[in-house]
Amino acid sequence: MMTLLQIEKAARNFGGLKAVDQVSFEIESGTIMGLLGPNGSGKTTLLNLISGFLTPSAGRIVFNGRDLAGARPDKIARAGIARTFQLVRILPSLTLLENVMLPAVFGHRSHWGKEADRVARAALEKTGLGERASASAGDLNYIDQKRLELARALAAEPELLLLDEWLAGLNPTELQEGIALIRSLSGSGIPIIMVEHIMEAVRALCPRCAVMNAGKLIADGETAKVLSDKAVIAAYLGDAEDA
Ligand SMILES: Nc1ncnc2c1ncn2[C@@H]1O[C@H](COP(=O)(O)OP(=O)(O)OP(=O)(O)O)[C@@H](O)[C@H]1O
Known part of the structure; x- marks a missing residue:
């Protein structure tokens, strides 16, 4: 390997x-x-x-x-290379989808438009948050904040x-x-x-x-x-x- x-x-x-x-x-x-x-x-x-x-x-x-x-x-x-932080770095005033769009656009592969949306939604799906894309990140409980933190790392397609x-x-x-x-x-x-x-x-x-x-x-x-x-x-x- x-x-x-x-x-x-x-x-x-x-x-x-x-x-x-x-x-x-x-x-x-x-x-x-x-x-x-x-x-x-x-x-x-x-x-x-x-x-x-x-x-x-x-x-x-x-x-x-x-x-x-x-x-x-x-x-x-x-x-x-993508990472998560011990203290989650999600953006509470944004929706879940907006949180993961940022790394989809600015991460490893720099997607735009529909492709960024697809990659961002796929990251939410993988972490079990797919159905809550338009919820506010500030309303998430602890485990879901952790899921979103991970989804942000995955949306960068590391x-x-x-x-x-x-x-x-x-x-x-x-x-x-x-x-x-x-x-x-x-x-x-x-x-x-x-x-x-x-x-x-x-x-x-x-x-x-x-x-x-x-x-x-x-x-x-x-x-x-x-x-x-x-x-x-x-x-x-x-x-x-x-x-
Ligand atoms: N920015 C910093 N300025 C000064 N000392 C620091 C800084 N960051 C870490 N340290 C010190 O470096 C050492 C290693 O810290 P580090 O956070 O990497 O340990 P860790 O193994 O991740 O610990 P934990 O399991 O508690 O998270 C510690 O003594 C810590 O106090």
Whole structure:
């Protein structure tokens, strides 16, 4: 399979803090990977480096053969990387359809007119919001806000989707629906990197996962093996003691 994303010694410092410290890994097209680690270990910072919301202090982030390290978020979105945010970034004063039209027009493929409408509606359909296209985003409950946040990422027709704790805060029934939804996206061929604390979801969805601790990648491999790795267990226990 082809390498889709190659991260080489990516680093990001905040003053003296090494939030991301010499992280390297690759992902191939068509795969789904979990990115785990205790609170503050650098996962969101790494997603921010990949999606251009932060500039790396050092390192290369090569996507489809192009080094995008330090490029602006809009350029990276156009190159084909879409993401969700831990705190949803939907536009409450707009309808659901208007929310997803924006990325359909300004995302990876820049659709116009009827085609933008088709892509936007398809993104709503995929996330179970198809029948509420003209509802106001401000009226959505929590899970539906999360669905809309995901629909916005899908409307950009990404070649790589980054999910930042998209399943967090869902009740047990919603969690099962959320897992099924991510599985269907992955099954349709969209490569995904998902930052996730819910181990049940990681086990169910990700054949591979990587673990960060204090900015470093401390494990990367088959999920069952990684989750029974001594260094990984120690990192999580350390986090529990600090909490
Ligand atoms: N903009 C910033 N300025 C200063 N420090 C930051 C900034 N963003 C993150 N940090 C610090 O970098 C470290 C890594 O944070 P990050 O949010 O990437 O962790 P995380 O693994 O995503 O945590 P969580 O699971 O809690 O979301 C933390 O110590 C955090 O306080």
